[in-house]
Amino acid sequence: VSPWIRLRALAVLALCGVPFAGVHAVRPIRAQQEVLRASLSGGVALANGTRGGDDAGHPAVDARGKIACAEGDEPISLSWPEGWTRTTQTQRERALSPSFPGPDTDASETSSSSRDVITNALSSSSRRLLLKLAPLVLGEKDTLIVGAVGGSVTLGDTRRPDLAYPALFAAGLTEALANRAGEDKRKRDVSVAAVNGAMGGTGSGYFALCINRHLSMDADIVLVELNVNDGTDRSFERVHRKILDRASRPAVVDVLAEVWKEKMVEDREDSDAGRSDTHPGVFFSREVVPGEQWRSRLETLKHYAVPYVSQAEAIAPEVSRDSKTFPDAEGAFAPDAFLNAADVAHIRNHTFTSAGLHLTTYGHGILAELLLHAVFRVVEHHAPDLCRGSLERALTAARAAESSVEALNGGRGVGGSLRGDVADRPGGVDSCHSPEALLAATVAGVEDSSLNKGDEEKGGWALAADASPNTGEKKWGVETSTPGAAWTVSLDTRVVRTRGGERDDPLIETTHDSGWAKGSVITVAYLASYENMGVAEGFCGGACFCAPFSINATWDKPTSELALFEVHTTPPTEDCRITLSLRPIEGNEGPVTRFKVLQMTVQEEFVEADRARAAMQEAGGAENAFRANRMTGGAEGGRGVSRSRAKTREDAWSDHRTTIRIRGRS
Numbered sequence: 001v002s003p004w005i006r007l008r009a010l011a012v013l014a015l016c017g018v019p020f021a022g023v024h025a026v027r028p029i030r031a032q033q034e035v036l037r038a039s040l041s042g043g044v045a046l047a048n049g050t051r052g053g054d055d056a057g058h059p060a061v062d063a064r065g066k067i068a069c070a071e072g073d074e075p076i077s078l079s080w081p082e083g084w085t086r087t088t089q090t091q092r093e094r095a096l097s098p099s100f101p102g103p104d105t106d107a108s109e110t111s112s113s114s115r116d117v118i119t120n121a122l123s124s125s126s127r128r129l130l131l132k133l134a135p136l137v138l139g140e141k142d143t144l145i146v147g148a149v150g151g152s153v154t155l156g157d158t159r160r161p162d163l164a165y166p167a168l169f170a171a172g173l174t175e176a177l178a179n180r181a182g183e184d185k186r187k188r189d190v191s192v193a194a195v196n197g198a199m200g201g202t203g204s205g206y207f208a209l210c211i212n213r214h215l216s217m218d219a220d221i222v223l224v225e226l227n228v229n230d231g232t233d234r235s236f237e238r239v240h241r242k243i244l245d246r247a248s249r250p251a252v253v254d255v256l257a258e259v260w261k262e263k264m265v266e267d268r269e270d271s272d273a274g275r276s277d278t279h280p281g282v283f284f285s286r287e288v289v290p291g292e293q294w295r296s297r298l299e300t301l302k303h304y305a306v307p308y309v310s311q312a313e314a315i316a317p318e319v320s321r322d323s324k325t326f327p328d329a330e331g332a333f334a335p336d337a338f339l340n341a342a343d344v345a346h347i348r349n350h351t352f353t354s355a356g357l358h359l360t361t362y363g364h365g366i367l368a369e370l371l372l373h374a375v376f377r378v379v380e381h382h383a384p385d386l387c388r389g390s391l392e393r394a395l396t397a398a399r400a401a402e403s404s405v406e407a408l409n410g411g412r413g414v415g416g417s418l419r420g421d422v423a424d425r426p427g428g429v430d431s432c433h434s435p436e437a438l439l440a441a442t443v444a445g446v447e448d449s450s451l452n453k454g455d456e457e458k459g460g461w462a463l464a465a466d467a468s469p470n471t472g473e474k475k476w477g478v479e480t481s482t483p484g485a486a487w488t489v490s491l492d493t494r495v496v497r498t499r500g501g502e503r504d505d506p507l508i509e510t511t512h513d514s515g516w517a518k519g520s521v522i523t524v525a526y527l528a529s530y531e532n533m534g535v536a537e538g539f540c541g542g543a544c545f546c547a548p549f550s551i552n553a554t555w556d557k558p559t560s561e562l563a564l565f566e567v568h569t570t571p572p573t574e575d576c577r578i579t580l581s582l583r584p585i586e587g588n589e590g591p592v593t594r595f596k597v598l599q600m601t602v603q604e605e606f607v608e609a610d611r612a613r614a615a616m617q618e619a620g621g622a623e624n625a626f627r628a629n630r631m632t633g634g635a636e637g638g639r640g641v642s643r644s645r646a647k648t649r650e651d652a653w654s655d656h657r658t659t660i661r662i663r664g665r666s
Helices: 003-015 029-038 089-095 114-119 127-137 165-178 204-214 233-244 293-303 311-323 341-349 361-382 388-408 435-440 608-627 649-653
Strands: 143-150 191-196 221-225 251-256 260-265 283-290 308-310 422-424 442-444 462-467 474-480 486-491 496-499 502-506 520-528 535-542 549-552 561-569 576-583 595-602 659-661
Touching: 089 308, 089 311, 089 361, 127 143, 127 251, 127 361, 127 388, 143 165, 143 204, 165 191, 165 361, 204 233, 204 595, 204 608, 221 233, 233 251, 233 293, 233 422, 251 293, 251 311, 251 361, 260 341, 283 311, 293 308, 308 311, 308 361, 311 361, 361 388, 435 442, 435 462, 435 474, 435 595, 474 520, 486 595, 520 576, 535 561, 535 595, 549 561, 576 595
Parallel strands: 143 191, 143 221, 221 251, 251 308
Antiparallel strands: 260 283, 422 496, 442 486, 462 474, 462 659, 474 595, 486 576, 496 502, 520 561, 520 595, 535 549, 535 576
């Protein structure tokens, strides 16, 4: 018999599941999936590895014993957590973006061209998730960090950060990985930690500049929830570019939450609620439906192959069903079940100022289940037999694909931009400088004396935190109360523009219709108040120029708030030096006159039409960060960011001195 015939015979035996010397018997992928499906009640597709929710939302039977791993192989440790039954299998499947590999997709199905093979749905949208999850599932590592950025939906109740969906997802994944497969009943020592960098009322206009201030640099998986607090399309894109381009190459999953409201109808006959008092001429039914804003995000997510889970797609049919019987609405998906009572009142009263988005603990649990299902889907697709060998081979292939993608992108974690005039910072330079970052940027002109000495010896600028007389919370910034005290910081103002998928030269080598875009814009965020505030006189130096400027921190409003001042500089350079010095206002000196800088940013928005909107979001985000005492950023390990099982923010800063002297560098 010829060697060719022998080889074909061996291949047939392997596909039929017959073991023989030197070859592990592996069932065809589709055949194994059929066995898994048949093991579940009603033929529900197994999308969570070992347990799936049936249509009643209860865990289905464990199907692990239906398929044996090949000789020399062993099962992987992954099991759906007990009691995670808020959603049904159908809802979890509806939530997933189409880019997730389907349970019926053969892992060998690829396109013909080399670029298509690398960037198809299988090897792109699920690749980074697989790269971060597989080592944990295989036991190559025992820790994983889940980072999260977003608004109040992600932040949750600040009194119970452990009940926000990022922490619940981390806890569920820990439990799913802790149970060992087979007869070994010992628990694995595995830890998945959630680091929540969300801020209420904050959108992509701020996070596009200050993402590193809120997202730990060691995050493995990043959850992004920026749909509700709308920014511009370009700022939304920049957030994703910056995360995906990090050296650690994190996996990104978008959480598309939505605003819920009563459905509008055209006439009274179709209305269960009658005419709206706040919206004359408009009628509403009692049916609660989600908004459609999340769909506007899909173009960007598709371009960057970022998978997502959609809250609206998952539960809209059930919410519609359970909301119609108001005021006696009942059921697992009545608005009262997953939305806060205040939000439900806004929905029913048609006051849409802050309606229908803040979640109850049950609502956070729904999002956590959708995310956990997405994780299980990736593992189940790449290892349909739930055995180590399959997952190890998939991990090897994913690593090779990631290397190929980086080579195509010139060594970067992202390729060309979707929109023109989307900014990149060279080498990952940060655009957002918190008070601590400004300390590191100090170069000259600071008096070498401590603010902790007596008044007669005070001098210079320092990192300081005022305690609010109303709330007692500390508000960090760099300030001085010494007239004439000068402080100089050096900032990198170079910004690279992307056009048509290519990186252009720095702005100085390009032209643009708007004058500001020919140079750079540094935004100074400072404390404005009605008393004891002075004027900062400023000028530029180093390798950049600007017109001399003055920033008056005194205003007539009886409040203390964050304000912004723009400094237009040219040319863009690696060493643009900004010098500030305090000048008291004549007649308003008071016992103490001071000036306080809260942060500085280098602007990245090139399109004038969107610039005002981005600036408004930057101001709001900076104000929120200021009030939340978010002084530092992810490069420091996320200090000032809510990390599960870590100290509280107050505890973490309890041993930190209120003022820290700035040390200059040459």
